Structure formats: structure tokens, C-alpha cells
Amino acid sequence: MQDILTKKIFDVDEVRKDFPILSREVDGKPLVYFDNAATSQKPQSVINAISDYYSNYNANIHRGVYSISIKASEAYENAKIKVKEFINASSEREIIFTRGTTEAINLITYSYGLENVNEGDEIIISEMEHHANIVPWQVLCEKKKAALKVIPVNDSGELLIDEYKKLLSDKTKIVAIGHISNSLGTINPVKEIIRLAKEKSKDIAVVVDGAQAIHHTKVDVKDIGADFYVFSSHKMYGPMGIGVLYGRSELLEAMPPYQTGGDMISTVSFKGTTYNDIPMKFEAGTPNVEGAVGLTAAIDYINCIGFEAIHKQETELLEYATAQLNEINGLRIIGTAKKKTGVISFVVEGLNALDIGIMLDTNGVAVRTGQHCTEPLMDRFGVPGTVRASFAFYNTKEEIDIFVDALKKAIEILK
Amino acid sequence: MDKKIEEIEEEIVDEFSFFESWQDKYEYIIELGKKLKGYPEDKQTGEYKVKGCQSSVWLVTDEADGRITFKADSDSTIVKGLIALLIRVLNNRTPDEILNAKLDFIGKTGLQQHLAQTRANGLAAMIKQMKMYALAYKAKQQI
Numbered sequence: 073m074q075d076i077l078t079k080k081i082f083d084v085d086e087v088r089k090d091f092p093i094l095s096r097e098v099d100g101k102p103l104v105y106f107d108n109a110a111t112s113q114k115p116q117s118v119i120n121a122i123s124d125y126y127s128n129y130n131a132n133i134h135r136g137v138y139s140i141s142i143k144a145s146e147a148y149e150n151a152k153i154k155v156k157e158f159i160n161a162s163s164e165r166e167i168i169f170t171r172g173t174t175e176a177i178n179l180i181t182y183s184y185g186l187e188n189v190n191e192g193d194e195i196i197i198s199e200m201e202h203h204a205n206i207v208p209w210q211v212l213c214e215k216k217k218a219a220l221k222v223i224p225v226n227d228s229g230e231l232l233i234d235e236y237k238k239l240l241s242d243k244t245k246i247v248a249i250g251h252i253s254n255s256l257g258t259i260n261p262v263k264e265i266i267r268l269a270k271e272k273s274k275d276i277a278v279v280v281d282g283a284q285a286i287h288h289t290k291v292d293v294k295d296i297g298a299d300f301y302v303f304s305s306h307k308m309y310g311p312m313g314i315g316v317l318y319g320r321s322e323l324l325e326a327m328p329p330y331q332t333g334g335d336m337i338s339t340v341s342f343k344g345t346t347y348n349d350i351p352m353k354f355e356a357g358t359p360n361v362e363g364a365v366g367l368t369a370a371i372d373y374i375n376c377i378g379f380e381a382i383h384k385q386e387t388e389l390l391e392y393a394t395a396q397l398n399e400i401n402g403l404r405i406i407g408t409a410k411k412k413t414g415v416i417s418f419v420v421e422g423l424n425a426l427d428i429g430i431m432l433d434t435n436g437v438a439v440r441t442g443q444h445c446t447e448p449l450m451d452r453f454g455v456p457g458t459v460r461a462s463f464a465f466y467n468t469k470e471e472i473d474i475f476v477d478a479l480k481k482a483i484e485i486l487k
Numbered sequence: 488m489d490k491k492i493e494e495i496e497e498e499i500v501d502e503f504s505f506f507e508s509w510q511d512k513y514e515y516i517i518e519l520g521k522k523l524k525g526y527p528e529d530k531q532t533g534e535y536k537v538k539g540c541q542s543s544v545w546l547v548t549d550e551a552d553g554r555i556t557f558k559a560d561s562d563s564t565i566v567k568g569l570i571a572l573l574i575r576v577l578n579n580r581t582p583d584e585i586l587n588a589k590l591d592f593i594g595k596t597g598l599q600q601h602l603a604q605t606r607a608n609g610l611a612a613m614i615k616q617m618k619m620y621a622l623a624y625k626a627k628q629q630i
């Protein structure tokens with residue numbers, strides 16, 4: 073832990089030592105992990121924090137009067153403060169822990185959505201959304217006879233903001249938009265998107281799906297003006313099974329609970345029940361304390377590396393890989409936005425993405441193939457699926473060389 | 488067809504044992520995939536599509552003298568290679584032979600372990616579909 077916290081100068085070889093999985097081999101070859109957009113690897117400090125929790129102070133929280141329960145409760149509350157500071161929320165009361173991005177969006181649709189969206193209203197999303205930011209809104213629209221409006225993207229994979237302006241209307245109740253696209257890497261101008269919505273009406277709630285942004289760029293929810301901002305711990309070097317719903321306290325206070333049971337209540341009698349205050353109102357049942365502890369360690373780790381170093385390394389990797397891939401005959405990169413993160417989706421003429429993925433795996437290179445939970449976007453680009461390589465700051469140019477060599481070999485074999 | 492299903496399976500297991508790395512095994516599968524031809528183009532439709540694949544797979548059957556023949560295609564060369572192996576084992580067999588085939592070669596070649604975790608390749612769906620056809624022919628024979 074200590075050496076991590078005092079690390080100052082970014083040295084990728086040193087950083088890699090923090091991630092035990094990065095030194096493993098696959099089929100006798102070093103693992104080249106390029107599926108970071110699906111989930112990130114975990115530093116030793118996160119693994120240790122979870123192990124320490126179970127070894128030393130595992131207890132149920134918020135009800136024990138004994139010391140280890142008090143320590144576990146403190147760790148859980150401390151995680152909320154960590155997250156609050158990390159995204160610059162006004163108060164830790166605005167931080168709700170969920171299972172992940174998907175559950176956070178479902179919470180918003182079931183609680184805020186059912187309460188505020190009515191027949192004839194409209195919800196705006198975009199063509200590049202992850203299924204997690206499409207399907208819950210579709211379900212809400214069906215239930216409420218509301219209409220789903222979709223912002224189209226251009227050939228580079230950028231949102232058409234002029235089209236968005238046209239979609240905003242007096243009927244718009246919610247705008248739900250991804251901060252960064254998991255399939256294309258496009259960084260969307262969320263601050264502008266939110267400003268435009270608020271200019272139309274202060275009552276339009278804007279939900280930002282930050283699953284792909286939270287670990288790549290400094291997120292300041294107050295600066296961008298989001299009403300809701302959601303993300304998953306597992307994509308930001310933290311454990312699986314926990315995620316965050318940030319909501320402006322004013323909105324959260326007015327919202328009905330999503331699930332009910334223990335912990336989220338104030339008093340219970342058979343005549344009726346009163347609910348706890350936020351954020352507890354939205355956290356029914358025993359929460360994921362292990363996850364909260366791991367997430368705290370992950371945020372510490374990110375803060376220690378620093379977004380400046382992360383951004384520099386990931387940008388270098390993106391540029392290096394893009395240049396090399398563009399040299400390959402018949403290869404087309406899908407998603408060439410001016411502003412993008414370390415995600416490269418591509419197709420190779422005449423070849424199947426799955427075949428390429430399997431052949432890369434035989435060289436130890438882990439990439440994602442298929443539709444990446446963005447089927448409408450694949451339709452937009454007229455491809456059945458892509459191969460996607462996504463980078464993290466712990467990846468290296470040497471790994472990109474291995475990847476490109478393996479790719480060239482795979483193409484030769486498959487052609 | 489003189490060789491038994493088990494004999495052909497044994498041959499395949501032998502062939503795969505020559506290759507040391509997975510890369511070589513897949514190269515061989517790709518070679519088989521490229522050689523698998525003759526699927527009728529007009530039958531690349533939803534009706535003949537095998538469900539449950541990240542890639543598209545089409546399968547048609549025919550029957551003569553109580554024996555079933557298969558033709559298949561896929562947009563994935565590797566999947567095509569896997570189908571080629573299945574066809575080599577199950578082609579020109581009686582419905583009973585197909586229904587009773589244990590297809591141990593998939594486990595013995597290591598393909599099971601390598602492919603089973605991912606739904607993507609749809610190997611299991613393909614086998615199921617072939618057995619379904621066999622069952623349908625068997626039912627027809629008994630009428």
C-alpha cells in the first residue's frame with residue numbers, strides 16, 4: 073500500500089507490478105489484456121483491502137454495537153465520502169451504492185421514471201448507448217405510453233448535436249446519455265448536452281451513464297451539471313458487484329424507494345412504514361461492504377496514479393495502435409471521433425470478428441468480439457459486430473506490437 | 488460407409504494430437520472450414536439458421552435409404568471447421584446412430600474445454616440441431 077501511495081513518477085513497468093494478473097501466461101504466452109472496457113484488472117491494494125476486511129473486521133453494518141461492526145460501518149460510510157470527493161458531489165447523502173451501472177439506471181427508471189414520466193412524454197437517448205441505457209427506458213416508455221427519441225451519430229461515431237436540439241421539446245422529461253461510448257470510445261460533450269436540456273427546461277432530468285468515463289477522465293458532477301451520474305466499480309480497478317448512483321439530493325429526496333426491506337426504513341409497524349432518509353432509503357438489505365472497501369482502495373489507487381498520467385499513457389497507446397492498425401489492408405476502424413478514449417473497434421474485410429478474436433487468444437491477446445451490448449449502433453454502421461481492443465494505463469506499446477503481429481498472422485491464416 | 492462413428496472420432500483425436508499449440512489446432516480447423524463447400528446459397532435464410540451463435544450458422548439435411556446427410560455453412564471459418572468435423576462424424580448415418588453418438592472427440596481433442604465456456608461458437612447448439620433432425624427422421628420412419 074505504502075509504496076503505491078507515495079508513487080510520483082509514472083513508470084508503466086512499475087505500475088504493472090501492482091496488478092498480479094498481468095504477469096500470468098495464457099497457453100505459454102504472456103497475457104495481453106485488451107478488454108479493459110469490459111472490466112479492468114485489480115491492483116494488489118484492492119485485493120488486499122478486501123482480504124483485510126474479511127480477515128479483520130467483517131460484520132454486518134449499521135446495527136452492531138460492537139467494535140468490528142462499528143469499524144465495518146465506518147469503512148462503508150468512508151467509501152461514500154471517498155466517492156463524493158472523487159466526483160465532487162455536494163454531500164455523501166447523494167451517493168447510493170448499487171450493484172452496478174445497470175442497477176443504477178433501473179433504479180432511476182423505476183423510481184424517478186415511473187413517478188415523473190407520463191403518457192405522451194418523451195425520453196431522449198442516443199444511438200450509441202449500451203443496452204443498459206436503452207432497455208430500461210424502453211420498458212418505462214411502454215409502461216407509461218411515452219416515446220423514446222434517439223440522437224443519431226455521424227460516420228465518425230459522434231453525436232449529431234443539431235439533431236439533439238431538434239429532439240428537445242416541451243414533452244421531454246428525461247435525457248439519458250453515455251459519457252463515453254464503450255464500443256467506439258467517443259467522448260460525448262455531456263456538459264453541453266446537459267446545458268441544452270436545462271435551457272429547454274429546468275425540469276428535464278439528465279442521466280449520465282459514466283461506466284466508461286469514470287476511470288479515464290476526471291468527473292465533476294457539479295461542473296457538468298448532471299442530475300444523475302452512474303458507474304460501476306469493476307471498470308475502475310475496483311471489485312465487481314458494486315456501483316454508484318449519484319443523484320442531486322433534491323431529486324433523491326422526492327423519489328419513492330426502489331426496493332424495500334431492512335435498512336431502508338425508519339419505523340415499521342403493521343399500520344405502515346416510514347422510510348429512512350437518503351441515501352439509506354435506496355439501499356434495502358445488507359449492502360456490499362466488501363465492494364465498498366474495495367472501491368475505496370480503487371479510488372485511492374486512481375488518485376495516486378493521477379488522471380494526468382492515466383490520460384497521457386492511454387492517449388499514447390491509442391495513437392500508437394491506431395497508426396499501426398491503419399496500415400493493415402482491408403481493416404476499417406469503426407469510431408473515429410476527434411475526441412476518443414483508448415477503445416478501437418474494427419472490422420477486417422471478408423473476415424469474421426469471432427475468428428479474429430479466437431486467433432488472437434491463441435497468442436495470449438484478450439479482446440472482445442461481437443456487438444458489445446450496442447446492437448443498434450452496430451446496425452448503424454452496417455456491421456454484424458466488431459473486434460474491440462480497449463486499453464488501460466497499465467498496457468504498453470510492446471503489448472500493442474504483440475497484438476498487431478498476432479492480428480496480421482490471424483488475417484493471413486484466415487484469408 | 489464402413490467406418491464406425493467411434494473409429495472416425497478416434498482418427499480426429501489422433502490428428503489433433505499432432506499439434507502442439509492451440510494456434511496450430513485452430514489453423515487446422517480453419518483449413519477444414521475453408522474446404523467445407525456446397526451449401527445451397529438460396530438456403531442461407533432464417534429458416535435454416537441454428538440459434539444461439541455469435542456467428543451465423545445454417546444447416547440443411549437430406550435423407551436417402553434411411554441415412555441422413557448434412558450440409559452447413561457459417562460466416563465464421565472456425566465455426567465452419569467445427570461443423571466440418573461434426574459432418575465427417577455424423578454424415579450418412581442412420582437416425583439412431585446420430586442420436587446415440589456420444590461425440591467424445593470434442594472432449595478428447597480439448598475442443599470442449601477450449602470452446603465450451605463461450606456461447607459464441609454455438610457448437611452445442613449445432614449438435615443439438617443435428618440430433619433434432621435425426622429425431623424428426625426417426626419419427627417419420629416409424630409412421
Ligand SMILES: Cc1ncc(COP(=O)(O)O)c(C=O)c1O
Binds near residue numbers: 205250254
Ligand atoms: C457504457 C456502459 N454502460 C453500462 C454498462 C453496464 O455496466 P454493468 O454491467 O457494470 O452494470 C457498461 C458495461 O459494459 C457500459 O460500458
